[in-house]
Amino acid sequence: MKDQLSLNRIQELSKKVLDKTISEEELIELDQWYTSYNDNEVTELSEQELQDLGRKLYTIIKEKNNPPIKRINFIRIISSCAAVLAMLLIGYWLYFSFNNGNEHAHLENKQAVIKDAKGNEHTFDDLQVGEQRQAGALAYMKEKDGSIVFLENNKEQSNNEISTVITPKGGEYKIHLPDGTMVWMNADSKLEFNVAFSKHERYVKLQGEAYFEVKHLNNTPFIVETPKEKIRVLGTKFNVYAYLSEEKSITSLTEGSVQVGSKDKVEKAVILKPGQQSVRSGNKVNIQNFDVNEVLAWKNGEFMFNQARLEDVTEALSRWYDVEFEFADAELRSVEIWGTLSKSEKLEENLLALQKTQSAKFEIKGRRVMVIK
Helix, strand or coil: CCCCCCCCHHHHHHHHHHHHCCCCHHHHHHHHHHHHHCCCCCCCCCCCHHHHHHHHHHHHHHHHCCCCCCCCCEEEEECCHHHHEEEEEEHHHHHHHHHHCCCCCCCCCCCCCEEEECCCCCCCCCECCCCCCEECEEEEEEECCCEECCCCCCCCCHCCCCCEECCCCCCCEEEEEECEEEEEEECCEEEEEEEECCCCCCEEEEEEEEEECCCCCCCCEEEEECCEEEECCCCEEEECCCCCCCEEEEEEEEEEEEEECCCCCCCHHHHEECCEEEEEEEEEEEEECCHHHHCCCCHHHHHEEEEEHHHHHHHHHHHHHHHHEEEEEEHHHHHHEEEEEEEECCHHHHHHHHHHCCEEEEEEEEEEEECCC
16 A cells, blocks of 8 residues: 555545544554655645645534544644645544543642732632632622632622632633623633622723623623723623733624723724624734634633644643743744644643654653753
8 A cells, every 4th residue: 555645535534534434444544644644745736725625624623523522632733734634634533533422621720719909818729519708898609510609799888899810820710700790711810800890880800811701781881901902891702812921912702792992092992793803913903703612712621723823832831731831943933733632631641742743842841841843
């Protein structure tokens, strides 16, 4: 059997992978082709055609994802257009062959803390379901699903008291604000809010990433302030990516309507429709469509990358595993990544998955990870 398969044979095997009808012999055939695959080989397709086919397969595979399935622990670093096809076929073969039927399990380190107006920190570690406690003027309790409910406080003297929920690196948490709004907070994030919301507006400040399901209240807008923007809504669902260390600030709308503008109002605010996101970099704002599975992957226990720069990938891993990455070669920062990793895997396992490409290697030294060629 020749190492280089014909295009028709690759497409035939690809369909069988997607349909989960591929035989053991065909898996071996595909594996042997992959093992001997050379990015510089001459193929029957042009680079543009390979790239288009790769993206098409990637989209089809993502549409077939089922939430209960544990995602792959394999990813291919793309060093050329031809490598797109190899990454998709073999990476997702591993996805369907070895991870079918496994339930996703979150990391154990998910604890958040709440800081009251006086700066005292309160943990949720030993809080029992239904038990009520106080953090300054703010009362809270734990739900059966482990989320924290902050109870409404109508006392006027509490209007100016600020509470802050902090999720550490490696942590994430779901909270219910006093107005009934639900917020899922990603790792290394901070959310400030008034113990008692005003009758005229509900105002919160976010640094980090969070997904909001805002309770609709007539004539009482919900406003999210980030380091770069203000987002104004009445009742809707959206994700905000606004880490203080990041140049970009991204608001992605899944339902309803939001108005996004800069904090200093240097330009007119934009209104997003469901399926749109605003991407701010400096004073420039781009409005574009987005893949909801990719944007909300973090909320579902995954890292999902679609032509992401390796530098952005390591930034996400750094926040989850509480490590620092250092690049020995600046060129490695812009290497493109496609694929999905599970947040429930150990750091070593996910780095091994990245390293299988031989385009980048990782050396762990305590809490430092060196990225080398």
